[in-house]
Amino acid sequence: MKIIAVIPAYNESKTIGWVVKEVKEKVDMVVVVDDGSSDQTNELAKKAGAAVLKHFLNRGQGAALQTGIIFALGQGADIIITFDADGQHDANDIERMVQPLLLDEVDVVLGSRFLKPKAPFDSAQGRQSPKPKVKSGIPISKRILLKIATWLTRLYTGLPITDVHNGFRGISRKAAELIEIKQDGMAHASEIIEQIKKHQLKFKEMPVNVIYTDYTRKKGQPLTNSFKIIWDLIFGRINK
């Protein structure tokens, strides 16, 4: 089973190096899509051992993800992990994300920062269970916004999702071939859920750690972006 991680990155020179190194331990290959960065992101990702693709213009996270997924499929990926470049995810969660895909239980595994872990994982094997800090550290304004986005997507797709805008996902080859991200911007997160519904893919949510630091907060989307996302979703639909 070839597992490839796809990391879209736009001006993430502060974090990309160690993020790539940490993720690399857990997967067969790391693909970084440099989305037109003007800093050292490209070089640092290469130095850390990632295969780097470069968008010569900034096209948005959705566009970068799709480019990375196409490349990963070309490299013969059986499982694709999408991961954020700003260091907000925990590479130690990758094993748990991949598990349901390896067992062929589902086609897509979605990371959720709001889901509480049900049972300690792998206790049978005597390994320490991960303890997701589910509630801690999510800024209140962000929490409300994410909830609203999630409810809207739930309303629209009818799927019981708890965290739509989470960049941590595990996607089987079959699902990656079916899903086509057309939303270049941040609206791709909702679009992926819609496509899961459309292609009737089996999915599962997995509680994951999200680490909020001053850096991730600064690099994250400003709240005003939510209007753009809604606009994109509406016009993306008209345009079809």
Next chain:
Amino acid sequence: MIIQIIIIIFILFVLSRVIYRFKRGEITSRELVIWLVFWLLVAGAVVMPKKTDVISQWLGVERGADLLVYLSIIVLFFIVFKIIVKLEKIDKDITKIVRETALKRKQKDE
């Protein structure tokens, strides 16, 4: 009225540009006719604004000037919508180019 004179001067300027462009072969004779008719109609409406009331009243609008405003807004909305759709398409096309380039370059590297 001064506003009439200003608009007429503007129309004359536009007409001269239209004819100039036609002479240089930048627009077709069909476009020339369309623009000439359009701007001459505008000139007519500016010189004799009362005459437009006849048309507007036939349509159920009291004043010709009001009808003109209504029509303008409808046309503008339509144009804005067209532009947004077009922009969206251009955006998608740019992404395709950027993506292809990224994948091709990577292929070359290997």
